């Protein structure tokens with residue numbers, strides 16, 4: 009059974025909006041957005057989850073322990089950038 | 099998710115105190131991953147730090163932690179290691195803390211080769227106190243105490259540590275976490291003094307004054323100073339000028355570790371005392387001769403050989 013979860017998840021309580029994850033992502037999955045509902049005013053958001061190859065570059069570089077990337081091979085069901093429900097394992 | 103960081107962190111203290119984009123968090127994460135791979139228990143680890151932004155690490159990790167005085171973290175760590183040789187002892191600290199203010203302790207820990215792992219977060223600045231220049235600020239870079247750029251020559255911490263006799267010396271980069279984790283792990287495993295000099299961005303106090311306020315931009319700037327050890331082999335001395343070599347720079351597997359040699363000395367000294375005590379009482383047996391040689395006995399007994407006999411006769 010596929011888990012219901014994004015391949016990349018950002019913890020908005022910990023993210024300080026430094027932008028390093030956006031800089032290192034080879035697939036341009038993340039973007040910095042202004043959001044007045046988070047504590048720092050800006051945060052990283054997963055914009056194109058279907059492009060994620062789960063290389064964990066963003067998880068490794070994140071200085072605030074706020075990004076978690078699922079392991080390659082785990083089947084996930086999530087909504088892509090166009091709003092369709094898709095299932096992917098890598 | 100490869101590693102469950104929450105196991106090692108004091109989650110009630112989160113979010114981290116550091117500024118957005120500060121490299122300290124990246125280094126902490128690499129270090130936790132290395133500990134996780136080694137499978138060390140939390141109660142077997144002791145972490146010591148001095149003062150500074152980097153030194154705030156001790157507040158977040160759920161080991162035995164000590165947040166001590168400025169520059170003296172290595173001295174405290176060496177003391178812990180000497181009294182608890184079975185524990186793993188680490189030091190976290192900044193360049194200002196460990197090299198500039200506590201440089202003397204660094205040198206002597208290197209010389210003694212005491213089994214402590216030092217992760218030096220080298221951000222080229224005194225971050226916490228507002229960006230005063232340190233001994234690693236590159237010439238020409240601006241700092242709050244050098245508004246027209248520093249003019250002092252810098253120090254290559256790794257070369258200094260090698261010269262002082264450290265067993266394991268490596269240089270890593272916060273922008274390259276995969277390799278950094280390997281370097282830290284190797285340093286943790288090494289029996290002896292290990293120093294990992296990590297170039298790490300301070301976008302707020304170093305970056306902003308040098309028009310590198312964007313963490314990604316500062317990371318690229320720091321990267322331009324670094325070359326990997328494999329690439330450095332193919333470069334001439336001329337090309338390597340002003341560059342810093344990344345990777346394991348020195349590893350000495352022969353040098354005796356301090357707590358081990360101290361333990362050896364204690365055992366021999368106890369054997370010698372025991373021998374003399376038995377000699378005085380006249381209860382020596384043939385077995386006692388095997389425990390310690392005649393030469394060692396002579397060398398280790400702090401007084402002249404006749405003293406215990408005379409003392410005994412007086413009684």
Ligand SMILES: Cc1ncc(C[n+]2csc(CCOP(=O)(O)OP(=O)(O)O)c2C)c(N)n1
Pocket residue numbers: 149150151152153168191192193194195196219221223224225226227232
């Ligand atoms: C004895 C003493 N002198 C000076 C200070 C002020 N002080 C606090 S942090 C710091 C600099 C720390 O710089 P560094 O070790 O590079 O750490 P960073 O903040 O850059 O991570 C200084 C000088 C102090 N707290 N105690």
Ligand code: SF4
Pocket residue numbers: 115116117119120121122151152221225226299300301302303304
């Ligand atoms: S001042 Fe510099 S070293 Fe200190 S937390 Fe901020 S970015 Fe990090």
Ligand SMILES: [Mg+2]
Pocket residue numbers: 192193194219220221222223224225232
């Ligand atoms: Mg510093």
